[in-house]
Amino acid sequence: MLLVLNGPNLNRLGLREPGVYGSQTLEDLERQCDAWGAELGQAVTCRQSNYEGQLIEWIHEAEEHGFTGIVLNPGALTHYSYALRDAIAGQRVPVIEVHISNVDAREEFRHRSVTAAVCRGKISGLGFLGYRLGLEALVEGQG
DSSP, X not given: OEEEEEOTTGGXXXXXXXXXXXXXXXXXXXXHHHHHHHHTTOOEEEEEOSOHHHHHHHHHHTGGGTOOEEEEEOGGGGGTOHHHXXXXXXXXXXXXXXXXXXXXXXXXXXXXXXXXXXXXXXXXXXXXXXXXXXXXXXXXXXX
């Protein structure tokens, strides 16, 4: 069982900066993740929150709820949330960090991730495909 977590502002997919994030919605992404999970023989649960504390709670609870891996798009929290970083580091479930846009080709402040170092891997700039690759990595044991 895999968990897909999306952070702040990702509920605005399809509306927010479509030139950067595309025209598909969060609901489209969640449907895709469910379909990809089914192809991989895995149940996928998708959640989104604009609140750092809620994301931290879901990460803390992941193992006890039976999740074996997490695909996480922390949104802007990527760049400054040491609390989120510590939540990832403080548990055993592997986490793959995913970003829809190529954060390294964007504004300077987006070039640094405080969470990537405690994740098993990072995928950036491949749109929704990054989520599929993250799910595959977790299933294949690379996550």
